[in-house]
Amino acid sequence: MPPPLLAAARGRPKAEPRLRKPAESATEAPPSPPAEAAQAEAAQAPEPPQSRVRPHVPVHADAVSRLSGEDALIHRAFAPLASHEGAFGLTDDAAAIAVPPSHEVVATTDTLVAGVHFFPDDPPEAIARKALRVNLSDLAAKAADPLGFLLSIALPEGIRPEWLDAFARGLADDSKKYRIPLFGGDTVRTTGPMVISITALGTAKPGEVVRRAGAQPGDWVMVTGTIGDAALGLMLRKHLGLKALNRLGTRDKAHLTDRYLLPQPRLRLAAALRLHATAAMDISDGLAGDLAKLCAVSGVGARIETALLPLSPAAAAAIETDPRLLERVVSGGDDYEILMTVPSDDLDAFVSAATRAGVAVTAIGEITAGPGLPVLYGPDGPMKLKQMSFSHF
Numbered sequence: 001m002p003p004p005l006l007a008a009a010r011g012r013p014k015a016e017p018r019l020r021k022p023a024e025s026a027t028e029a030p031p032s033p034p035a036e037a038a039q040a041e042a043a044q045a046p047e048p049p050q051s052r053v054r055p056h057v058p059v060h061a062d063a064v065s066r067l068s069g070e071d072a073l074i075h076r077a078f079a080p081l082a083s084h085e086g087a088f089g090l091t092d093d094a095a096a097i098a099v100p101p102s103h104e105v106v107a108t109t110d111t112l113v114a115g116v117h118f119f120p121d122d123p124p125e126a127i128a129r130k131a132l133r134v135n136l137s138d139l140a141a142k143a144a145d146p147l148g149f150l151l152s153i154a155l156p157e158g159i160r161p162e163w164l165d166a167f168a169r170g171l172a173d174d175s176k177k178y179r180i181p182l183f184g185g186d187t188v189r190t191t192g193p194m195v196i197s198i199t200a201l202g203t204a205k206p207g208e209v210v211r212r213a214g215a216q217p218g219d220w221v222m223v224t225g226t227i228g229d230a231a232l233g234l235m236l237r238k239h240l241g242l243k244a245l246n247r248l249g250t251r252d253k254a255h256l257t258d259r260y261l262l263p264q265p266r267l268r269l270a271a272a273l274r275l276h277a278t279a280a281m282d283i284s285d286g287l288a289g290d291l292a293k294l295c296a297v298s299g300v301g302a303r304i305e306t307a308l309l310p311l312s313p314a315a316a317a318a319i320e321t322d323p324r325l326l327e328r329v330v331s332g333g334d335d336y337e338i339l340m341t342v343p344s345d346d347l348d349a350f351v352s353a354a355t356r357a358g359v360a361v362t363a364i365g366e367i368t369a370g371p372g373l374p375v376l377y378g379p380d381g382p383m384k385l386k387q388m389s390f391s392h393f
């Protein structure tokens with residue numbers, strides 16, 4: 001016996017087909033009519049039915065959270081971050097988000113894998129914040145304003161509730177700090193290492209996004225903050241036993257390892273970038289390799305003076321003891337600073353705007369006619385790098 005609903009459906013008289021005949025269906029696009037005919041057809045066509053506007057319905061999130069362990073976990077850890085009404089308290093299939101009028105959506109995603117991007121025993125708060133911040137850094141490099149983010153997390157066996165609560169706390173802190181609410185995500189079990197993937201959405205006015213393509217010969221090459229701290233911090237974390245790093249004082253060491261753990265997305269630079277930068281990107285893989293990518297898509301070359309690189313006192317002290325560390329500084333990655341090019345006529349205005357925004361910027365070289373790989377001049381002339389940047393493959 002079929003269930004009553006199915007039986008009723010079977011007994012129903014066939015409805016008139018409402019779709020077009022198969023020959024005209026979407027699988028084979030009909031030839032496009034001439035413009036005049038199309039206009040006439042449009043004039044006669046009935047108004048498309050208006051879709052129903054559904055009122056906002058209060059969400060019974062507590063009841064949902066009682067359904068399964070997975071729902072309870074999502075409700076407890078992540079729902080508090082879903083402050084946007086359109087995230088429906090993380091109880092629906094998808095979020096529905098209004099974009100501010102006359103803006104476009106800027107979308108970016110980055111994945112972090114335990115053992116590849118962070119150490120499994122890093123503090124869970126810091127892992128969460130890093131996962132969000134590396135995405136915010138991409139939005140910052142495009143001069144976009146944060147709108148919201150999606151979080152997918154694959155958890156191995158043995159992750160304790162306290163770990164997840166701390167992870168959620170770190171994420172909540174940064175979600176508030178950078179005013180970027182959680183729109184949704186996915187939580188799954190994995191038999192491999194932990195994987196955290198965040199997709200950040202931002203907004204910008206059409207044409208305002210600063211591209212990697214756009215650098216012009218004669219532009220200044222500039223960076224925010226300091227370069228190389230995180231790469232040296234990673235060496236410290238890996239206990240590579242390098243004298244130059246081990247000899248640093250406790251505060252210097254803490255500075256480098258903090259810079260590895262917690263990137264500082266330079267979102268405040270957005271207005272200055274929009275006004276003055278011809279090209280921009282964030283430095284995730286390493287200055288030399290990332291500049292090479294920017295040059296390649298811009299069809300230019302670059303000449304960098306490493307003596308001009310902004311270094312923290314800790315990095316400067318380490319390089320002074322062991323000059324070979326300069327190579328790590330320019331190619332190690334994990335900086336999450338912004339690399340941008342600025343026409344020489346705009347330099348003063350750009351530096352003033354950045355300074356007003358509280359972001360330090362430094363000119364480190366110039367864009368040359370190309371295309372070609374950037375050349376980095378060190379104390380002994382052009383550097384011959386074993387590799388320009390981190391690469392997964």
Ligand SMILES: Nc1ncnc2c1ncn2[C@@H]1O[C@H](COP(=O)(O)OP(=O)(O)O)[C@@H](O)[C@H]1O
Nearest residue numbers: 107108109110111138281282283284285290293
């Ligand atoms: N699996 C993928 N599917 C689609 N696009 C990808 C994928 N991986 C990378 N990309 C795209 O390739 C470009 C370079 O990626 P990546 O080097 O990771 O940039 P970023 O340093 O900004 O994260 C970006 O436009 C990114 O969106």
Ligand SMILES: Cc1ncc(C[n+]2csc(CCOP(=O)(O)OP(=O)(O)O)c2C)c(N)n1
Nearest residue numbers: 110115116117118119284285332333334390
């Ligand atoms: C435990 C650990 N080992 C090595 C690194 C170095 N590292 C891993 S990925 C990466 C580059 C950035 O990651 P990627 O996935 O390439 O980010 P994207 O360029 O897409 O933003 C670096 C420098 C690290 N961060 N942590």
Ligand SMILES: [Mg+2]
Nearest residue numbers: 109110111284
């Ligand atoms: Mg990426």
